[in-house]
Structures are given as C-alpha cells and as structure tokens.
Amino acid sequence: MKVVLQNLTKKFPSRNKKSGDEVIAVNNFNFEIPDGKLIGLLGPSGCGKSTALNLISGLIEPTSGKIFFGDDDVTHLPPENRGVGLVFQSYALYPHLTVKQNIMFPLQNLKGSERPSREEMERRVLEAARLVQIEALMDRKPGEMSGGQQQRVAIARAVVKMPKVLLLDEPLSNLDARLRLQTREEIRRIQRDTGITTVFVTHDQEEAMSISDMIVVMKDGVVQQIGRPQDVYDSPVNLFVSKFLGTPPINVFEGKVGGGRLHIGGEAVLDVPGAPDGSVFVGIRPEGFVLDENGPFTCQLTGVEVMGRDISVVCRHAANAQTAAIRAIISAENRPKDSAKDVRFALKPYKVFLFGRDSEERIEFQTPKR
C-alpha cells in the first residue's frame, strides 16, 4: 500500500502561554512512500520525525494537509480503521500477558465477521511468531525476555493483523550495539518477507542508511532531502544533510572560489569548473583525501587512529570550520610517518561539496568523469 503525505503540517500550542508561539513539529510535508518499501525517517532529536510517524498512525491529527493510503483519504480516520501496525520505542508489551496472549491481543479486538475463529487465531499467531523466530518463547512473560526478544514480540504483535503499513518508532534504540546490528538485518528480512510498506524513525544515520530503500532527512520539522541512501550520501542538497550522514562525519572548511579554482587557507586545492566566485563552505568526505607528497592540500598531523582495515589520519587546519578535528580515512598500507609534521593530500573531486556561505545550499560544479 503506498502512502502519500500532502502538505502535512502539525502545530502544537506553546507550553508558554504568554509568548503564544506555536511549535511547528511537522512543516508542510510532501512525499510519497512507494508500495512495499522500507523508508527511514531520519533526523536529530526534536526534528519532528516521531510526530510524523504518529500522524501516519492516526494517534495524532494533523493541523492541515492530507494523508492517503493508496487512493483512500485516511486523514480523519481513527487509528484502528487505518490498518496500521505500530511498534513503540518502549515496545509497550502488556507485562501481565504471555507472548502468545500479547500477539493474539489485536486479533481478539476484531468483531463480527472480521473476527477469525479460534483455530485461525492460533494459526496466525504462530505464523507471526515464526516470522520473528520466537515460537519457542510463547509462554514467557515480557519481563522474562531480553530486549531483542521483546522487540521481536512487539513486531509480531504489529504484523499479526496484517497491517497495510507498518510503523516502527526508534526500533533499535533500546538494544546494545551487537543486537542492534542483528536486529536491523532482521527488520529488513521481515519487511522483505511480508512485503508490508514500512516506515521507521531513527536518529542514527548508519541504521537508516544500512537498511532503508529510501531515507527522508528532516530538520526542525522540514524535509531536507528524500532519496536512496547512497544518492543522498553522494549528493547532499545542503550542509546539514552532508554533515548528518556519514561516520566519521564530513570535514567542513571555510574556503573561497576564484576563477574556477577552490582555495582553502591560501592553497588552491581543487579545480571547480562552473562554480561561481565567492565565499563557500567546503565539505570533504573522510574518504575523499588521498595521501600525496605533492598534493595541493597541507594539514598539520596530530595523530593516526588505527581501525584495522583502514586508518584514520587526524589533523588540523586553520580554515577548519565547525568540526573539532579533520579525519581522513585511507588504506592502512599508506600510513604516514608518525614523525611527520605536515601531511599533504590530493582531493577526490566527487567527494568534495561546495555550499553557499550564507544559504548553506549546495553549489554544483563539474566533476571529471569517474
């Protein structure tokens, strides 16, 4: 089922009654979630991504705008009539019910002709439990299970009534690092197996990039960029998106464009044909640096961090803006001498992004063919 958001806006009244300012949690959303895809809503905390999810679920009503499931307008439909499954950040499993009773709960709510027979319920519960691989734990109570297992039960409870849309609110935030990796693969698998259109919310860019078909990057209630994870990473529309995606984060410098060349701290570091003259922010991905003794870009070396396969060269530069240190990721075979004071880099043009100094919007330039 495809989901369409049309001019969707949600304003909350201000807590401070005197100022009377409204908080705009979700500001004029317009996008379409294709049928059967996994979408990651991504943004820093407080950017309105959970509000957006709750709007789709129907738990809160939009101030204006419309929501469509397929061709049906569901904007004013209560959550139970929308056919959504929602997995809460806290899982919200009923602690006094067993796993089986928890998963069966949504089915037992159905009335009249929709209500399946006793055997049918049992069958569907078992099917959902198999999908998330917890059929061995059916008689446990939530309190007797690990966080990862509880998460699976929560997903089973959400999919057992075969929702048109599955919504997950920060599904991995309560899990430890190892379980997080495992569970995100699991979510991907479950989504593929069921083919249910799925939207999940996260503040963790790595999580979103790794499993989503499409990511929606948000900031202060406004959608910044929508696209396939790799496309958004390779071609961010503004400084915020470029900084939000990628670990280690992108390195940002203050620079100047003059005569089709990019200058950082007096050095002409790169040809940027087609870029207008003026002051810019320069974003360089960590993997955009190439160690080169004759390279145009000079930094003061402060250290080398070993990560096994790669190393990360940590250095400083006078024109460095907004980030504490510069990190360049290079292959471990090209390790610079620890005694060296300066390191010189050449830059990969397609890993360098220019942004207007005031607008922070992307400035395009022509990159040579890869």
Added chain:
Amino acid sequence: MANKANNLKGWLYLLPAILFLGFFMVYPLVDVFIYSFEEGYNSASQTFFGVGLYNYSYVLHDPYFLQALKNTFILVVITVPLSTVIALLISVGLNSITPLKKLYQTVYFLPYVTNTLAVGLVFMILFKKTAYTDGLANLILAWFGKGPVDFIDGPYWAKMFVLCFYTIWAVMPFKVLILTSALASVNQDYYNAAKVDGTSPFRVFRKITLPMISPMIFYLVITGFIGAFKAYSDAVALFGTNLNAAEMNTIVGYVYDMLYGDSGGYPSYASAAAILLFAVVFTITLINLSISKKNVHY
C-alpha cells in the same frame, strides 16, 4: 571477620527500634495473649484462679459479643468491596477529565483531613430525627413518598445503613488518592498500542488498566479489610458511647467496653475478644494473599 563485625554493627543500629518496639508492641501483645488464658484475673490484686479457655467460652456466649461480631462482619462485607469499586470509578473518571481535575481531586480528598467526630456530628444532623426536624435524609425520602425513618435511634437496618454509608465516605479519599496516582503512572504507550489495535474501552479497562493497577487495588483491599475489622470510632461518632444499647457495637468497641465501659474491669474477657479479632483478621488476610497470587500482576 569483617562480616561478623558488620553484623554486630547492624544489630547495634537496630537496637533502639527493637527496644522500643519490644517494650511497647511485642511485650503487650504477648501479655494480651497470656491474659486471655488467665481465668478470674483481678487487676487490682493481680491474681487469678486458674488457666484455661473459660474467657473464650464466656466471650463467645456473650450476646453483646455476638452482636458486635455480626455488626463488624456486615460492615466489612458491605463497605470494603463497595468503597473500592466506587473509588475505582471515581479515579477513572478523575483521570479522564482535564478541566477542573485539581479542584475535584481536592474536593475528594477533603474528608481525609476532617475530624471523625466532627463529621459524625454532621452525619447525625443529616440523619437524625428530632422533635423539630426529620433531617435531610428523611426530607429526600419524603420526595419519594416514603415515611420518615429514624436513622440514629430507629430500626437496626437504618442504623447499619448510616454506619456503612459513613464508613464508605470516610475511607474514600485515601483510596481515590492511591488509585488516581496508580492510574496516572500507567505508561501511555499501552493505551496508544491498544488504540492502534482498535481495543474497545471496556476491554482496555479490563485487560490493561485493571491488571496494571492490580497491586494497588490489592493493597487497598487488604488494608480496607483490616481497617473495617478494627472499626470503632465511626460508630461512636454516630451513636454515642453506649453502643451495646444501640445494637451498633463492634468488636473493638466490645474490647473497650470490657476494659473501661460501665460493665468494664474485665481485662481477661477483653484480651480473649482481642485475640479472637486477631485470628479473624489473620485468616482473612491469608485468604486475600492466596487469592491475590493469581490475580495481582507486579
């Protein structure tokens, strides 16, 4: 070694409390138990004839005690379930309104801070029939064409009604307070999850709200039982100190009468009655505990 020293230190810290409780709680309890078996005890000369079950036999054959036992049981059976259910309804109501919530909470809590005897006086004015007025309760009865009933000096059922009514009213604020805070502490996510799944309000209440607050309900039922079994001051506030004459005595009232009342001066009978009350409360609490194991979810 360190462990042993720690143990000693622990006991040392506990000592003041243990001494205090020992003198004023444990010793009297044991003493009451002993008194209850001493036949013909004379408190002036501190002598007794023999040891046996005569005191229990006397108390159990005393019509005043049997009346008190009956009154207490009726009071318990009516007020504990009724007050808990009403408190639950009020709390759920309070929890689901937003405007004036604070005001209502205050109003419901007021009885808790008012004096029992003062309130008893007000109840007497509401219910008592005098030469000048029939009282407010009878005024309302008259609207329905029912004759005036003397609730304070009249028939047994009328007096019992007032006593139960008063008791429920008096225990309500505490229960409402506990239950509203229990309801407020249930995670909103459970209700949102139920909403997304289209759960009917009744099912939400029965399957989510009730189990979630069941420990608090259980706490209120247990303390409610114990409190109602120990009722005394409420009856005095309504019917005066001569409760036997009013047929409104309670077990604790009987104990008091045996010690200090007009027919008093019998600490052995009083002790026997007190031990019987203890046995009843103890049994009921055990039954409560065993029932709760199945129905209370911690």
